Amino acid sequence: MCLAVPARLIDCRGTKATADLHGNRVEISTMLIPPCKPGDWVLLHAGFAIQTLDEQEAQETWAVIKDLRTTGGKP
Amino acid sequence: MSAVILPHTEGQTAKSLRRLTIAAKALSRPVKFMEVCGTHTMSAFRCGLHSLMPRNVTLLSGPGCPVCVTSQGDIDQLIELAKDRDVTLCTYGDMLRVVGSEGSLEQCRAEGADVRVVYSSLDAVKLAAENPHREVVFAAVGFETTTPASAAAVIEANRLGLENFSILASHKLIIPAMRALLESKDVRVDGFLCPGHVAVIIGAAVFQPIVEKYHSPCVIAGFEGPQIVAALARLTELVVEGRAGLENLYSQAVTEEGNLAAQAIIKEVFTPADWQWRGLGKLKSSGLTLRSAYAKYDARTRFNLGSPTGRENPGCRCGDVITGRATPIDCKLFATACTPVRALGPCMVSSEGTCQAWFKYHHVRTPKKVEAGS
Numbered sequence: 001m002c003l004a005v006p007a008r009l010i011d012c013r014g015t016k017a018t019a020d021l022h023g024n025r026v027e028i029s030t031m032l033i034p035p036c037k038p039g040d041w042v043l044l045h046a047g048f049a050i051q052t053l054d055e056q057e058a059q060e061t062w063a064v065i066k067d068l069r070t071t072g073g074k075p
Numbered sequence: 076m077s078a079v080i081l082p083h084t085e086g087q088t089a090k091s092l093r094r095l096t097i098a099a100k101a102l103s104r105p106v107k108f109m110e111v112c113g114t115h116t117m118s119a120f121r122c123g124l125h126s127l128m129p130r131n132v133t134l135l136s137g138p139g140c141p142v143c144v145t146s147q148g149d150i151d152q153l154i155e156l157a158k159d160r161d162v163t164l165c166t167y168g169d170m171l172r173v174v175g176s177e178g179s180l181e182q183c184r185a186e187g188a189d190v191r192v193v194y195s196s197l198d199a200v201k202l203a204a205e206n207p208h209r210e211v212v213f214a215a216v217g218f219e220t221t222t223p224a225s226a227a228a229v230i231e232a233n234r235l236g237l238e239n240f241s242i243l244a245s246h247k248l249i250i251p252a253m254r255a256l257l258e259s260k261d262v263r264v265d266g267f268l269c270p271g272h273v274a275v276i277i278g279a280a281v282f283q284p285i286v287e288k289y290h291s292p293c294v295i296a297g298f299e300g301p302q303i304v305a306a307l308a309r310l311t312e313l314v315v316e317g318r319a320g321l322e323n324l325y326s327q328a329v330t331e332e333g334n335l336a337a338q339a340i341i342k343e344v345f346t347p348a349d350w351q352w353r354g355l356g357k358l359k360s361s362g363l364t365l366r367s368a369y370a371k372y373d374a375r376t377r378f379n380l381g382s383p384t385g386r387e388n389p390g391c392r393c394g395d396v397i398t399g400r401a402t403p404i405d406c407k408l409f410a411t412a413c414t415p416v417r418a419l420g421p422c423m424v425s426s427e428g429t430c431q432a433w434f435k436y437h438h439v440r441t442p443k444k445v446e447a448g449s
Contacts, residue, residue: 003114003272003298004220004272004275026194028195029195029197029227031227031336031340032223032227032334032336032337032340033334033336043272043275043328045220045221045224045272046167046194046195046196046221046224047194047195047196047197047198047224048195048223048224048227050220050223050272050275050276050334050337051275051328051334053327053328054327
């Protein structure tokens with residue numbers, strides 16, 4: 001339940017935003033993080049961004065998730 | 076507290092495994108570490124980590140799966156709401172199949188109850204706003220990672236002036252559970268693999284008193300196999316050094332102080348309360364209840380539910396499993412009467428539950444049997 005995944009912000013509107021989750025677009029709340037802008041990476045949990053992330057760190061996490069997929073695990 | 080760079084590459088994983096093995100050889104006695112997060116449980120099993128561990132290092136699963144630690148009484152109240160109170164009950168998918176004293180929310184839904192799975196707590200608020208003549212209740216379950224979302228839902232409902240929205244709060248705090256385990260006489264834990272995403276919210280420094288008071292090493296880690304291996308290597312090295320330290324291996328997301336905005340809305344909406352846990356009993360100030368300013372959003376009051384009681388399946392050992400007193404194979408129901416398809420206990424229902432993890436992955440190589448109570 002406490003799983004959170006990196007997401008990239010596409011559009012920011014006050015404390016709401018549209019985020020890209022590796023191709024999936026979801027509406028999220030950004031009320032828990034400092035003001036953000038499109039292109040920023042966040043850690044997303046249950047519709048809420050809970051932390052801002054460095055892009056390189058976010059990409060590395062997705063790389064590990066992708067690696068798990070190719071080695072038979074489910075992300 | 077020190078922060079360490081996260082190992083992600085294959086080479087670094089191998090190096091962490093080597094460090095773990097070398098440190099394990101220097102141990103003067105077998106050690107048991109405990110993770111207290113369902114996502115750690117699943118990730119460790121999925122990666123086959125247990126089969127790679129040195130024989131004298133064991134990783135136990137603790138009370139970190141929110142579904143698993145929710146008491147039978149709390150589950151019964153959710154079912155009562157869905158079944159008998161004619162409400163729209165919104166829940167995260169994890170809770171749907173958990174069996175209460177009589178049936179599950181999934182069974183209630185099959186019998187006609189209005190049970191909806193939501194991705195976000197705000198989806199439940201939206202549903203209430205769109206259906207002003209229908210009572211909507213959100214099942215607010217989870218640890219500190221999930222609590223801000225419930226607080227935000229209450230604040231949003233209040234802002235919109237909704238009269239038909241409430242929550243059934245069963246939120247729990249991880250630190251009181253860790254304290255209870257360390258004070259328990261029948262479970263020995265030599266260190267904790269601390270939950271990364273809970274720590275994003277509460278901050279790394281919150282674990283420091285565990286280190287100081289109980290002399291128990293704590294290492295905060297992310298959720299991928301390489302991160303867990305690195306954390307176990309550090310925990311083992313700390314034991315060898317005889318040092319109870321706090322280390323943060325998830326420093327790209329976890330700060331010393333945590334997410335202050337999230338902590339602020341939790342504090343605004345909730346206040347600590349004594350709470351009943353499966354396997355641990357009633358722990359002082361271990362859960363959260365709504366503050367009086369938001370009491371009208373409390374489903375227990377609104378629907379006069381009273382105190383939860385609940386009757387557990389006498390054969391189910393989930394309570395022992397989530398406290399490290401037993402492993403799933405010690406339970407007579409495991410993989411016989413209780414399977415993921417027809418689960419009797421929450422640890423088999425939950426996709427983060429220890430029993431389901433064992434059922435799915437332990438056939439590759441059965442992890443070492445843990446001596447209960449040692």
